[in-house]
Amino acid sequence: xxxxxxxxxxxxxxxxxxxxxxxxxxxxxxxxxxxxxxxxxxxxxxxxxxxxxxxxxxxxxxxxxxxxxxxxxxxxxxxxxxxxxxxxxxxxxxxxxxxxxxxxxxxxxxxxxxxxxxxxxxxxxxxx
Numbered sequence: 212x213x214x215x216x217x218x219x220x221x222x223x224x225x226x227x228x229x230x231x232x233x234x235x236x237x238x239x240x241x242x243x244x245x246x247x248x249x250x251x252x253x254x255x256x257x258x259x260x261x262x263x264x265x266x267x268x269x270x271x272x273x274x275x276x277x278x279x280x281x282x283x284x285x286x287x288x289x290x291x292x293x294x295x296x297x298x299x300x301x302x303x304x305x306x307x308x309x310x311x312x313x314x315x316x317x318x319x320x321x322x323x324x325x326x327x328x329x330x331x332x333x334x335x336x337x338x339x
Contacts (some may be wrong), residue, residue, distance in 0.1 A: 218298075242248070247297070247328065248327065248328050249295075249296040249298060249307055249325065250294070250296070250326050251268055251296065251325045253293075253322075253327075254264050254287075254290050254322035254324075255289040255290065255320075255322075258262050258287065258290065258321070259292060259320065260266065260290045261316065261321055263316040263317060264314055264320075264323055266310055267293070271307075271311065275310070277298055277302075277303030277304075278297070278299070279297040279299045281295060281297065282294070282295045291321075293303070304327050305327065308325060308331050312325055316335065320336045322334065322335070
């Protein structure tokens with residue numbers, strides 16, 4: 212029995228087996244993520260973001276029926292964050308832009324920006 216196993220190993224090493232493993236294929240490419248219908252950015256002047264405005268925007272996005280989804284991307288050491296919002300329609304995006312804009316204080320703790328994919332943009336505290 213041991214002799215047969217040794218003979219099989221020798222045959223494999225000598226190229227007696229011509230079967231080759233199937234080539235490894237790359238997984239299919241994932242579809243590109245949809246662009247943000249609304250982008251909300253919370254910046255900082257070395258003292259953290261405007262937490263009150265951030266929490267108000269989070270609450271709005273959580274309860275509004277026009278929001279298809281949202282994702283937060285943290286990018287700074289002081290809580291800086293950008294929120295990418297997917298709206299269910301262009302009308303929802305336009306309405307949400309106005310609602311978010313209302314939540315920004317006139318004198319924010321740090322730079323706050325809301326903009327739409329359609330090109331509308333508002334910066335809190337910016338002079339017109």
